[in-house]
Amino acid sequence: MWTTVYMATGYDKALEIQRLLKNEGFIIKIRFFSKEGEEELYEILSPQFEAEDIQEAMIELGII
Numbered sequence: 001m002w003t004t005v006y007m008a009t010g011y012d013k014a015l016e017i018q019r020l021l022k023n024e025g026f027i028i029k030i031r032f033f034s035k036e037g038e039e040e041l042y043e044i045l046s047p048q049f050e051a052e053d054i055q056e057a058m059i060e061l062g063i064i
Contacts (some may be wrong), residue, residue: 005054006044006064007033014042017063024057026050 008014014030021028026046033041046054058064 001048002029002045003048003051004043005046005051006058008042008044009039011040011042014044017044017058020061020063021046021054021057024061026054026057028054 008017018028018030029045031043031045033043
C-alpha cells in the first residue's frame with residue numbers, strides 16, 4: 001500500500017525530492033494532489049513499509 005510521506009509545492013520540487021530519495025534507494029512516486037491559486041501540490045508517495053525510513057532520510061537530506 002502506498003502512503004504519503006511529504007507534500008511538495010510545485011512539480012519541479014516534487015521531481016527533485018523524488019530524485020534524491022531514489023538515489024538513496026527508496027521506491028518513490030509522485031502524484032498531483034491539488035492546485036491552490038497558482039500553487040500546485042504534489043504527494044510524495046512510498047510503500048508503507050518504507051515510510052519511517054524515508055522520513056529519517058528526508059531529515060538527513062535537509063528536505064524537511
